[in-house]
Amino acid sequence: xxxxxxxxxxxxxxxxxxxxxxxxxxxxxxxxxxxxxxxxxxxxxxxxxxxxxxxxxxxxxxxxxxxxxxxxxxxxxxxxxxxxxxxxxxxxxxxxxxxxxxxxxxxxxxxxxxxxxxxxxx
Amino acid sequence: xxxxxxxxxxxxxxxxxxxxxxxxxxxxxxxxxxxxxxxxxxxxxxxxxxxxxxxxxxxxxxxxxxxxxxxxxxxxxxxxxxxxxxxxxxxxxxxxxxxxxxxxxxxxxxxxxxxxxxxxxxxxxxxxxxxxxxxxxxxxxxxxxxxxxxxxxxxxxxxxxxxxxxxxxxxxxxxxxxxxxxxxxxxxxxxxxxxxxxxxxxxxxxxxxxxxxxxxxxxxxxxxxxxxxxxxxxxxxxxxxxxxxxxxxxxxxxxxxxxxxxxxxxxxxxxxxxxxxxxxxxxxxxxxxxxxxxxxxxxxxxxxxxxxxxxxxxxxxxxxxxxxxxxxxxxxxxxxxxxxxxxxxxxxxxxxxxxxxxxxxxxxxxxxxxxxxxxxxxxxxxxxxxxxxxxxxxxxxxxxxxxxxxxxxxxxxxxxxxxxxxxxxxxxxxxxxxxxxxxxxxxxxxxxxxxxxxxxxxxxxxxxxxxxxxxxxxxxxxxxxxxxxxxxxxxxxxxxxxxxxxxxxxxxxxxxxxxxxxxxxxxxxxxxxxxxxxxxxxxxxxxxxxxxxxxxxxxxxxxxxxxxxxxxxxxxxxxxxxxxxxxxxxxxxxxxxxxxxxxxxxxxxxxxxxxxxxxxxxxxxxxxxxxxxxxxxxxxxxxxxxxxxxxxxxxxxxxxxxxxxxxxxxxxxxxxxxxxxxxxxxxxxxxxxxxxxxxxxxxxxxxxxxxxxxxxxxxxxxxxxxxxxxxxxxxxxxxxxxxxxxxxxxxxxxxxxxxxxxxxxxxxxxxxxxxxxxxxxxxxxxxxxxxxxxxxxxxxxxxxx
Numbered sequence: 001x002x003x004x005x006x007x008x009x010x011x012x013x014x015x016x017x018x019x020x021x022x023x024x025x026x027x028x029x030x031x032x033x034x035x036x037x038x039x040x041x042x043x044x045x046x047x048x049x050x051x052x053x054x055x056x057x058x059x060x061x062x063x064x065x066x067x068x069x070x071x072x073x074x075x076x077x078x079x080x081x082x083x084x085x086x087x088x089x090x091x092x093x094x095x096x097x098x099x100x101x102x103x104x105x106x107x108x109x110x111x112x113x114x115x116x117x118x119x120x121x122x
Numbered sequence: 123x124x125x126x127x128x129x130x131x132x133x134x135x136x137x138x139x140x141x142x143x144x145x146x147x148x149x150x151x152x153x154x155x156x157x158x159x160x161x162x163x164x165x166x167x168x169x170x171x172x173x174x175x176x177x178x179x180x181x182x183x184x185x186x187x188x189x190x191x192x193x194x195x196x197x198x199x200x201x202x203x204x205x206x207x208x209x210x211x212x213x214x215x216x217x218x219x220x221x222x223x224x225x226x227x228x229x230x231x232x233x234x235x236x237x238x239x240x241x242x243x244x245x246x247x248x249x250x251x252x253x254x255x256x257x258x259x260x261x262x263x264x265x266x267x268x269x270x271x272x273x274x275x276x277x278x279x280x281x282x283x284x285x286x287x288x289x290x291x292x293x294x295x296x297x298x299x300x301x302x303x304x305x306x307x308x309x310x311x312x313x314x315x316x317x318x319x320x321x322x323x324x325x326x327x328x329x330x331x332x333x334x335x336x337x338x339x340x341x342x343x344x345x346x347x348x349x350x351x352x353x354x355x356x357x358x359x360x361x362x363x364x365x366x367x368x369x370x371x372x373x374x375x376x377x378x379x380x381x382x383x384x385x386x387x388x389x390x391x392x393x394x395x396x397x398x399x400x401x402x403x404x405x406x407x408x409x410x411x412x413x414x415x416x417x418x419x420x421x422x423x424x425x426x427x428x429x430x431x432x433x434x435x436x437x438x439x440x441x442x443x444x445x446x447x448x449x450x451x452x453x454x455x456x457x458x459x460x461x462x463x464x465x466x467x468x469x470x471x472x473x474x475x476x477x478x479x480x481x482x483x484x485x486x487x488x489x490x491x492x493x494x495x496x497x498x499x500x501x502x503x504x505x506x507x508x509x510x511x512x513x514x515x516x517x518x519x520x521x522x523x524x525x526x527x528x529x530x531x532x533x534x535x536x537x538x539x540x541x542x543x544x545x546x547x548x549x550x551x552x553x554x555x556x557x558x559x560x561x562x563x564x565x566x567x568x569x570x571x572x573x574x575x576x577x578x579x580x581x582x583x584x585x586x587x588x589x590x591x592x593x594x595x596x597x598x599x600x601x602x603x604x605x606x607x608x609x610x611x612x613x614x615x616x617x618x619x620x621x622x623x624x625x626x627x628x629x630x631x632x633x634x635x636x637x638x639x640x641x642x643x644x645x646x647x648x649x650x651x652x653x654x655x656x657x658x659x660x661x662x663x664x665x666x667x668x669x670x671x672x673x674x675x676x677x678x679x680x681x682x683x684x685x686x687x688x689x690x691x692x693x694x695x696x697x698x699x700x701x702x703x704x705x706x707x708x709x710x711x712x713x714x715x716x717x718x719x720x721x722x723x724x725x726x727x728x729x730x731x732x733x734x735x736x737x738x739x740x741x742x743x744x745x746x747x748x749x750x751x752x753x754x755x756x757x758x759x760x761x762x763x764x765x766x767x768x769x770x771x772x773x774x775x776x777x778x779x780x781x782x783x784x785x786x787x788x789x790x791x792x793x794x795x796x797x798x799x800x801x802x803x804x805x806x807x808x809x810x811x812x813x814x815x816x817x818x819x820x821x822x823x824x825x826x827x828x829x830x831x832x833x834x835x836x837x838x839x840x841x842x843x844x845x846x847x848x849x850x851x852x853x854x855x856x857x858x859x860x861x862x863x864x865x866x867x868x869x870x871x872x873x874x875x876x877x878x879x880x881x882x883x884x885x886x887x888x889x890x891x892x893x894x895x896x897x898x899x900x901x902x903x904x905x906x907x908x909x910x911x912x913x914x915x916x917x918x919x920x921x922x923x
Contacts, residue, residue, distance in 0.1 A: 012693040105692035
């Protein structure tokens, strides 16, 4: 079973994403802070990472940069979850090292289509 | 096959001998070849001779070898030691003999007395050999003490000698040619040197001569310059004198011609012989018209002709004439009055030669005289009494008016004191007037009384002015008096009327003053009202700005609430959809319906919140726009997909007329607008179809009366047409206002926020820089068309780019 890391501090969103991922056969591991997310990314070698941008300690952009620097996870796909208000800052997201992004709100019925489309696994 | 030959002994010896001889001869020949080679390797006469001698010595051995040879007319001898001697004559007899006969000579010596006593070499000889080239004798070679035994070898030497002779000749010849050329060169050089020396000498002499000449030229030049300078000085002086003379002459001429008076001279017959420019100018004649052609009498009036004829003979006799007045006639016929003075010029015998006349223009004097005459006529005929008097009051003139008013004749009055007119009691006034006159003051229209000759008192208006001479000294006074006895009576009546008028004017003025006070009061009241109004306006403005501030706060509040409101709503929608889709286990139909309701209500609420937030952002001026490149076709497809399910659920037909077209705009906002229009179309249409078209438009099609907000950029037109309920024409203008939901049979079943079109229009105008219009008919459907610029550049978009 493929392992996916979800870094998201909002538990409702985390649960919705987890439902959707499990339904598609993924094992979900999660972190609620950026630093924890970086640790888990290095330790667990997930297949890909879903990264919220607004996190309580370091934000998703910084977490992504750290993961990219860690070496072992230099090429792991990272998909950012951005908020509506971030429109226009997408260049920052991509510059930090994310492979793609989708915007909130999270619709559990369609989220996997978006993720697969971004990962190019469709 | 073998053959045996028998040879006799003697013959064998001979053959052996012969073979040996041949071998010897061969070695001799080889030797001669070597000699020739050696000599040929050397060049230059001396080296060649040395080489030859040494080699001969090597071969022949023996004693001395001497070579005699001739270069030009000179004879030289050289021995094997290299001693060369020039000879005046050849003294050696043997050599001389060979020189003459050109035949070699051999002389044998007996060496018995010498130490050389070997029998074979006991004899020696001297060999003198001519060196010949053809018939030319090049030299003579004398070889002493040759050994007889070596003769066989020596016999081979002549071929070497002949070669030597040839070489020697060549060397001598080339040496001679060189020498000749050298000698010639030397000679030429000497000649040249000589010539050069001569030339140098000549040049030196020339130089000297030139220097001398130059010196003399300089001296002469200096002389000339001095002479020239003197000449120049003289010339300058002379020119100065001439200039003086010329100026003097010019001055005289000028004086004569441009004098302020006329000059002329007449001959014995009164004909002009000279006349100056001034007089010509006065008369308007050219000089050549008068001089020698006209008599004085030709250009004066007939009366003056007589005066001239009367005076000219007397003048010639007496020699002068003074102050004669003539009326000269100008060329144009007008008269020039002149005063003439003349003196006569006579020869030593007293015969009259010519006149010298000065002419003065007396036009001004004539005019003055005429004016004086006129003035005195005026004064004389005036009705007013005009009197002149001196400072003491003595009467100087008395006109006819004075005679009439005062009753005294001029004769009676002139010379008497003016005091005769003063009535009793007015003496002080009279003296006051005199004093005022003394001070130079004027008295005007002074009304007083005077006494006539008959003693009757009369009222007069008196004007007295001082009379001054040209230097400003007061000489006396002129007085003009008018009899106003009659006028005085009517004057009093006028004064009364004036007073009445003045009273009325004053009354009227008082009235007006009262009115003005009233006016000022009402104006003051008005000003108070205006002030009140201003105060109220200020209050209103303050209230207004407070309201604006509140409005801004409201917008900010709503914007910041967005996150807090949307996050839980998203959860409601998300989790209900999981349940609804039975991810966590089956749900029954009733539960499903309830979950649908939750979801629908959640989505509606989310839409409402999103719209409210967008509207408030726009109104607060905080809308963000994100300009990017995209394809119109893709965008329209996305919008259709978004509503595809609703279209399908309602069984509506969809007609698409969309094309690929690259845009640069805010994709997200345009999508929002199109989805809004499309969802409206679906919402309000029960049957029929929805038609969507999108394309770049031609600028010229403007049938919808677009506002010009799209500007110069090429527009893109997107329209959404439905076959729905339609909108009443009078309601169309209300469509785009906030929270307006039109009365419609569908109102209850079609949910809406009342913000959709308002927001759409706001976005189209303020973010996309375009415009939106609606055309509709009740029952047949509506068309919403939006027109936006194809390309937006950051500057034109609201918010951050």
